[in-house]
Amino acid sequence: MKKIILGLVALSMATTTLAENRYGVGLGIGVSDSVYKGADDESYPMPLLDINYGDLYIKGITLGYKLYQNDLMVTSIFVNPLAGFAVDGADLAKGYDNIDDRKFQTMAGVRVDSHPIFYGVRLGALAQFGKHGAEAKLGAFRPYSVTDRLILVPAVHVKGYTQDYTDYYFGVTAEERDKNRNIKEEYTADAGYSVGATLTADYKLNDRMALMMFVGVEKFSDEIADSPIVEDNTLFLVGAGAKYFF
Numbered sequence: 001m002k003k004i005i006l007g008l009v010a011l012s013m014a015t016t017t018l019a020e021n022r023y024g025v026g027l028g029i030g031v032s033d034s035v036y037k038g039a040d041d042e043s044y045p046m047p048l049l050d051i052n053y054g055d056l057y058i059k060g061i062t063l064g065y066k067l068y069q070n071d072l073m074v075t076s077i078f079v080n081p082l083a084g085f086a087v088d089g090a091d092l093a094k095g096y097d098n099i100d101d102r103k104f105q106t107m108a109g110v111r112v113d114s115h116p117i118f119y120g121v122r123l124g125a126l127a128q129f130g131k132h133g134a135e136a137k138l139g140a141f142r143p144y145s146v147t148d149r150l151i152l153v154p155a156v157h158v159k160g161y162t163q164d165y166t167d168y169y170f171g172v173t174a175e176e177r178d179k180n181r182n183i184k185e186e187y188t189a190d191a192g193y194s195v196g197a198t199l200t201a202d203y204k205l206n207d208r209m210a211l212m213m214f215v216g217v218e219k220f221s222d223e224i225a226d227s228p229i230v231e232d233n234t235l236f237l238v239g240a241g242a243k244y245f246f
Contacts, residue, residue, distance in 0.1 A: 001162075006064060008224065011056075012099050012127050013202075014131065015227060020135040020207055022051065023051050023052070023245065024048070024049070024050030024051070024092020024243045024245045024246070025047070025048070025049055025050075025051075025069055025243065025244055025246075026027060026047070026048035026049075026050075026057075026210075026241055026242050026243030026244060027045060027046070027048060027241060027242060028045070028046050028047075028048045028212070028213075028239055028241025028242075029045045029046070029231065029240060029241065030046070030180070030237055030238065030239030030240075031066040031215075031237065031238055031239065032235060032236065032238075033232075033235055033236060033237075034087070034230075034231065034235075035085055035141065035220070035224075035230055035231060035232075036085075036091070036092055036096075036228070036229055036230065036231060037093050037096050037228075037229055037230065038091075038092045038094070038096060038097075038231070039087055039091045039092055039093075039230045039231075040091070041184075046244075047055060047060075047061065047215060048060060048063065048212075048241050048243050049061070049219055050243065055067075055076075057076070058164050059199030061080070061081060061082060062078050062079070062080050063079050063081075064076045064077060064078035064079070064111070065077055065078070071115065072114060072115060072117070073112055073113060073114045073115065074109055074112070074113045074114075074115075075110070075111070075112050075148070076110070076113075077108070077109070077110050077111075078108065078109060078110075078111060078126075078128075079107070079108045080106070080107045080108075080109070080128060081104075081106050082104045082106075083104060083105050083106065083107040083128065083135070084102070084103070084104050084105045084107075084130070084132065084165075084168075085102060085169045085170075086101075086102050086103055086104040086171060087101065087102050088101050089101050089102075091128070093182075094182075095180055095181045095182030095183070096180050096183060096228075097180070097228055098176065098179040098180045098184055099172070099176045099179075099180065099183075099229060100173075100176065102168065102169050105130040105132050106130060106131075107128040107129060107130035107134075107135070108128060108129060108130070109126055109128030109129055110125050110126065110127060111124065111125065111126035112124065112125050112126070116182070119144065121140055121142045122140065122141055122142065122234075123138075123139070123140050124137075124139050124140070125137065125138045126228065127137075131174060132164060132165055132168035132169070133161065133162040133163070133164030133165025133166070133167075133168060134161075134164070134165060135159060135161050135162070135164045135165055136160045137157055137158070137159045137160075137162065137211065138157065138158055138159075138171075139156065140155065140156055140157075141153055141154065141155035141156075142154065143151060143159035147202045148204075149205075150201065150202070150203050150204075151202040151203075151204075152200070152201055152202075153199070153201075153202065154197070154198070154199050154200075154202075155197065155198045155199075156195075156196070156197045156199070157195070157196050157197075158193060158194070158195045158196075159194050159195075159196070160193045161192050161193065161194075161224075162191050163189065163190055163191045163213065166189035166191060166192045166223055166224055167188055167189045167192065169189075170187075170189045170192075170223075170224050170227035170230055171186075171187055171188050171189045171227065172185075172186050172187040172227065172229060173186055174186045174227050175196060178245070181229075183228045183229070185228070187222050187226070188190045189224065189225050189227055190223045191223065192220065192221040192222075192223030192224045193220075193221045194218050194219060194220045194221065194224070195218070195219055196216060196217060196218035196219070197216065197217055198214055198215065198216035199214065199215050199216070200212060200213070200214040201213045201214070207245070208244055208245050208246075209242065209243070209244055209245075210239065210242070210243050210245070211240070211241075211242050212239075212241045212242070212243065213238075213239070213240045214237075214238065214239050214240075215236075215237070215238050216236070216237045216238075217234065217235070217236050217237075218234070218235045218237075219233055219235075220233045220234070220235075221233075
């Protein structure tokens with residue numbers, strides 16, 4: 001689910017660059033493999049919101065407020081209601097499925113987004129904090145106008161996770177080890193990171209309607225990948241959506 005949310009945020013980013021002073025509402029759906037062992041690939045519908053009202057904004061599922069902006073950047077605070085790598089323990093493969101559920105967490109933070117600075121590239125940085133630790137992200141993206149209707153938006157990012165964050169989602173307690181025959185030892189996850197890339201395509205049907213598609217990949221550091229409940233260090237995702245602008 002976490003990767004689907006990341007991809008659907010990428011869908012919002014594509015049209016955000018084109019419609020910063022308009023309202024957009026839509027729906028997206030994404031498909032991803034799971035970071036956890038044996039958990040099935042799933043698809044998730046999500047709302048795609050792009051709303052600006054003065055300094056208040058909603059992008060995707062994130063609610064934010066602009067604190068300061070100038071010709072170079074915008075600084076804002078935000079709340080993300082669906083952060084983290086949630087999973088029900090029962091969805092894991094047999095022998096791993098008696099772990100405790102990992103829950104989404106609401107996280108609040110601050111972000112800085114640049115206006116185009118060189119060759120149309122935009123940079124963004126954020127830090128967000130929640131009950132189960134913190135995460136930070138540094139990313140860059142650039143829209144390319146292929147035709148009057150088609151825009152491609154490649155993006156790259158690196159993310160860092162505190163130990164509290166990684167240990168909650170990927171650590172294994174002694175009690176969980178004792179309840180799962182395929183887990184041989186407990187695991188305390190150290191602080192980790194991931195690197196990722198997405199490619200989003202935005203196709204404008206008319207002045208009000210746009211279609212979007214994305215593909216993405218995320219690779220996790222050994223602190224996460226070495227967990228006994230983690231399947232692989234690399235995840236892939238694809239998705240599509242449509243948005244209507246007012």
